[in-house]
Amino acid sequence: MTxxxxxxxxxxxxxxxxxxxxxxxxxxxxxRALYTARARDEAEEMDCLAQAAELLAPLTAPxxxxxxxxxxxxxxxxxxxxRNLPLAYHGFxxxxxxxxxxxxxxxxxxxxxxxxxxxxLEDFQGSADHLLSINLLSNLDNYHRPLxxxxxxxxxxxxxxxxxxxxxxxxxxxxAYLDPGVALSVHVNAYDRQxxxxxxxxxxxxxxxxxxxxxxxxxxxxxxxxxWWSFLVATRRRRPD
Numbered sequence: 001m002t003x004x005x006x007x008x009x010x011x012x013x014x015x016x017x018x019x020x021x022x023x024x025x026x027x028x029x030x031x032r033a034l035y036t037a038r039a040r041d042e043a044e045e046m047d048c049l050a051q052a053a054e055l056l057a058p059l060t061a062p063x064x065x066x067x068x069x070x071x072x073x074x075x076x077x078x079x080x081x082x083r084n085l086p087l088a089y090h091g092f093x094x095x096x097x098x099x100x101x102x103x104x105x106x107x108x109x110x111x112x113x114x115x116x117x118x119x120x121l122e123d124f125q126g127s128a129d130h131l132l133s134i135n136l137l138s139n140l141d142n143y144h145r146p147l148x149x150x151x152x153x154x155x156x157x158x159x160x161x162x163x164x165x166x167x168x169x170x171x172x173x174x175x176a177y178l179d180p181g182v183a184l185s186v187h188v189n190a191y192d193r194q195x196x197x198x199x200x201x202x203x204x205x206x207x208x209x210x211x212x213x214x215x216x217x218x219x220x221x222x223x224x225x226x227x228w229w230s231f232l233v234a235t236r237r238r239r240p241d
Contacts, residue, residue: 019120024175025095027182035098038075039105045079047214048134048229052159053079055210055233056130059157062086064129069150070094070136074102074116081109090128092119121146124153131158138163138189138227144199151203151234158205158234161212163190165228177223188225197232205234 020026037043053076056066064087068076071091080087089111093099096118103113121136131154137143143162150158169190178184197207211217212229219226 022184023094024178024184024186026097027178027184029179030177032097032101035073035075036101036105038078039073039102041075041078041109043075045082046075048161048212049076049079051210051213051231052076052132052134052161053083053085055231056087056132056157056159057083057085059233059235060085060087060130063088064156065090066130066132067091067126067128067153069121069124069131069133071098071102071116073098074106074111076132076134077106077109077111087130088115090115090117092117092124094118094120121149124149127153127155129156130154133158134161135229136162138191139187140189141187142189143191143196147199148203151200151205154205154234154236156236158200158232160200160232160234161229162196162232163188163227164193164196164209164230164232165190166193168192168195171225173223173225175223186223188223188227190226190228193230200232200234204236204238206237208233 025031034043066087066089068074068089068091071093074091076091077089080089099116099118102116107113131150133150137146140146171188172185173188175184175186200207210231210233212231215229219228
């Protein structure tokens with residue numbers, strides 16, 4: 001038996017750059033400029049980062065480590081530095097451009113460049129005393145798998161700020177704030193309070209909810225859609241069964 005070889009006039013195309021091509025964070029010159037200014041400590045500190053540092057402070061001991069998941073260019077390092085919190089800061093972000101900005105700029109403030117890694121959450125494996133995740137999970141398709149990964153890595157605590165309310169809302173919408181000519185969509189999700197807290201508690205954590213200081217518990221419009229920002233402070237009680 002012979003197998004015929006077909007020659008197509010329109011051959012298939014297989015490439016490995018699809019994730020980056022469809023990642024909204026790769027397509028915003030204004031965000032890159034902002035993240036550069038933040039890494040240089042030339043931009044005003046974000047309210048949510050100031051609050052996150054204040055929530056983290058009483059949970060820490062000198063020499064503790066913290067991993068900032070979805071760190072952008074690593075500018076939370078400044079929030080720790082300005083409050084003299086003696087923590088070993090590490091961060092990762094899926095956008096390699098942001099990490100390169102952070103490695104270049106934050107080294108001037110004493111952060112070793114190797115403490116920042118270009119890494120997708122799906123590829124993350126590690127642990128630290130404390131994990132931080134700010135405005136990350138609400139832009140993913142769902143929270144279960146990535147949040148489980150972060151909780152497993154947290155030896156002592158996880159500080160989480162996400163869009164949280166009574167009753168979940170899932171949207172996949174066009175991001176109208178990208179570079180000209182870029183047509184991409186993004187998840188804008190709000191997760192159900194009871195489900196989210198229950199999931200974290202089942203992983204062996206005690207959870208307290210803290211009102212987001214910036215929004216005061218009221219919905220805030222971001223890229224044209226409401227976000228119900230809230231902090232969850234999860235402290236480990238035990239390892240999951």
